[in-house]
Amino acid sequence: MADERAGRILAALGGADNVVEIEGCITRLRCELEDGSVVDEAALKQAGAHGVMKAGSVVQVVVGPEADTIAEDIQDLL
Amino acid sequence: MTGAGRVVRSPVGGTVTALADVPDPVFSQAMVGPGIAVQPRGGHADAVAPIDGTLTTVHAHAFVVAGDDGAAVLVHLGIDTVKQHGEGFTLHVVKGERVRAGQPVVGWDPDAVLAAGYAPVVPVIALDAQQESLQPAPSGSPVEAGDELFSWGG
Numbered sequence: 735m736a737d738e739r740a741g742r743i744l745a746a747l748g749g750a751d752n753v754v755e756i757e758g759c760i761t762r763l764r765c766e767l768e769d770g771s772v773v774d775e776a777a778l779k780q781a782g783a784h785g786v787m788k789a790g791s792v793v794q795v796v797v798g799p800e801a802d803t804i805a806e807d808i809q810d811l812l
Numbered sequence: 813m814t815g816a817g818r819v820v821r822s823p824v825g826g827t828v829t830a831l832a833d834v835p836d837p838v839f840s841q842a843m844v845g846p847g848i849a850v851q852p853r854g855g856h857a858d859a860v861a862p863i864d865g866t867l868t869t870v871h872a873h874a875f876v877v878a879g880d881d882g883a884a885v886l887v888h889l890g891i892d893t894v895k896q897h898g899e900g901f902t903l904h905v906v907k908g909e910r911v912r913a914g915q916p917v918v919g920w921d922p923d924a925v926l927a928a929g930y931a932p933v934v935p936v937i938a939l940d941a942q943q944e945s946l947q948p949a950p951s952g953s954p955v956e957a958g959d960e961l962f963s964w965g966g
Contacts (some may be wrong), residue, residue, distance in 0.1 A: 759894045760874045760886060761844040784843040796843045799876060799884065799939050802869060 739781055740807030743795065746777035750812045754791075758805025763795040813859070817965040818879065818946070821913050822955045823859040823887045824934050826852040830934060830951045836891045839935040844886065847937035848948040848962055850955060854923040858904070858916035859889055860957050862936060867917070870907040874919055883964065886937040889916030889918060890925040900924045911922050914958040929957075 747765055754766040761794060767773070770791045778786050778795055785796040797804055822828075829849040833838045839849070861867075861877050862885045869876040869886075873893040878884040889901070902919035905911060922932035938946055941964060950963040955961060 757894075760871060760876065760888065762838060764894070785838065787837060787843070792836075796838050799846050799869065802946060807863070 740757040740804055740811060742781035742785070743778060743797075743804065744808050746774040746781060746812055747793065752808060756805055756808055756812075758802035761796060761798055761801050763797060763805055763808070765789050765793045765795065766777055767779075767793055813881075816946075817963040818863065818883065818893070819913075819960050820862045820885055820936065820962050820964055821860070822850055822936065822957055822959050822961040823862055823917070823936060824850050824857060825956045826850045826851040827962070828949045828951050828953045828955050829933060834891065835931050835936050836935075837939065839888070842943065845937045845939045845941050845947050846943040847886075847935060848951075849933050849935045850961070851933050852922040854921070856919065856921040856928075857906075857957065859887060859913040859918045859920060859934070861913055861915045861917050862887060862961070863913050865911065867905055867907055867909050867911060868914075870903065870905060871898075872901035872903060872918065875905075875912075877911060881943070884939045885937070886939055887917075888935045888937070889920055889932070889937055890922070891931040891933060893925060893930050896925070896928060935963055938962075
């Protein structure tokens with residue numbers, strides 16, 4: 735279920751309080767976080783992420799072509 | 813499976829480049845699918861649809877065309893160009909529109925992308941495809957917009 739996946743991804747990113755901004759970009763979620771160190775990569779992969787790229791507080795989660803939809807679902811949870 | 817497979821056409825004119833040489837791990841490691849890239853030549857041009865189908869995703873800097881069988885091709889105009897927020901890109905289509913291969917989708921200028929500090933290389937990805945199902949054009953060969961870039965399946 736899409737909503738469930740959005741919730742799992744959000745939890746793995748450290749929860750709504752940790753998210754500054756999240757944006758879908760074709761194949762990936764671009765996330766600006768308060769604290770990038772709390773990201774649970776294993777949980778993201780369990781939630782269906784193909785890959786995770788971290789650069790400090792900016793984390794990109796590669797989720798495939800449904801990224802825009804997932805980003806909208808996560809926005810609804812924030 | 814018989815026949816020659818689906819022809820995926822180049823969205824831009826330039827030089828065929830291995831996906832592995834694209835400076836973005838999502839593409840170079842084929843995280844969302846295999847494909848090939850085109851190093852575009854400079855100057856303002858229209859990026860065209862690679863296959864017949866429906867535009868399922870449209871951003872200024874990237875779009876996805878899905879064929880009637882669900883097979884979808886992603887075209888990404890430059891790397892990290894989402895940060896340009898559409899500046900310098902002119903959309904000729906809307907999400908949900910049907911397009912034919914070769915139809916103009918987005919006007920852009922690779923020189924302007926380069927001047928803004930981004931790589932203008934254009935990955936063309938067969939979403940969720942198997943690497944061995946693609947027969948790509950050889951790297952280094954010149955290509956025009958609308959020319960065959962790779963065949964998929966068959």
